[in-house]
Amino acid sequence: MCEGTVRIQPCSGHAVELEAGDELVVIDPMGQQVSDLTAFNREDLDEYLSSGRSIDYASKLWLTTGDTLYSNRSRPMFTIIEDTCGRHDFTLTPCSKEMFEKLYGEEEGRPGCEGNLARALAPWGINRDRVPVAFNIFMHVAVDAEGKIAVLPPLSRAGDHVRLRAEMPLVVAMTACSAGQSNNFSYKPIDFRVERASDRAKA
Template sequence: MTEIPSQNDQNGSPRRAPDASAVEIAPRSGTAFELRKGDVLRVIDPEGGQVSDLLAFMAADPREAISNGRTFDYEERIRLTRGHRLWSNRSTPMLEIIEDSVGTHDFLLTPCSEATFRHFYGDKPVHRGCFGNLAEALAPFGIDPDAIPVAFNIFMNVPVADDGSLRVLPPTTKAGDYIRLRALADLVIGLTACSAYDSCGGTFKPIHYRIE
């Protein structure tokens, strides 16, 4: 597994979560790593109330990437949970959700960025957001910022009203909630602990993950 964490310990190694088998993504940071076909990725909200943006690219050709539009089309829904697959822009299934303790995720909104902070949070310091964190983490895999698509926003709570309007509400997760996704191909994964105020209810916490 190749891992490019944005947050390391003093020895330059990825931070380990209290669960020794898990890796911690520090608040408002991101990482990237390889996930082999058949591996299972468990993403955990250790404290509750935190979102994690997930991206997936084909390891053999990162121009093939996760696609919300293809996924909505083939799964015939915008709400995704256990038993549903996440598809690529070339109509290839990439990940299958095999367990989900929450059932509330978003696949509509793009990763938060500096522009997001300027648009929505003019009274708060500008942050590079998940987009900037993902761009840095994915660069060693040859993935450019312009290739970053809409992320599968794990634990993000985005209700859509009958008139088509949407809101971003705090996550419904409690400490220890998780989702498990099985890789259906060799992938490069980008993963964050989200940086946006609304997405995370105004607080910023770590995300843990484990490859099983």
């Protein structure tokens, strides 16, 4: 890993604070691993990353380089400034205990990304009920002509990354996704690093 890179272990989550102008680089170190990402306005936690607003304003389902991720108040939260994969999902909710029970037949479902995001966000008082639909980085969801969906193996290869510029002060949480179907049934880590605007200004 590069200096300053943080590793999110398989089936876990991590949170970080960003300032406006900071750049967050989310990396798939081994390939075919999804990271669920959500964010909240650090100065007003009732404002959060919105799938519906972002898709609506982009007029497309799959967002990539040059697109903006909006909040529930229609304000820019992130700009995607680099994307080496080009296929992500912003429609399906984070995997959860109940999802593992209903779709995978587990008698006692694991916490999944929903639980791991909530655990990471707990220091900011954000609980499970407040975790919205996440930006599922590297997740490959196909939609056919009848509107039926299929979760396919990610297109990401080892080293693929997405670079997001924060457009406001944020609390951001990310996971290394726990859903087998999303990750081609292989649970791997996710790496990330934060490149601070303040450091670039000094350079």
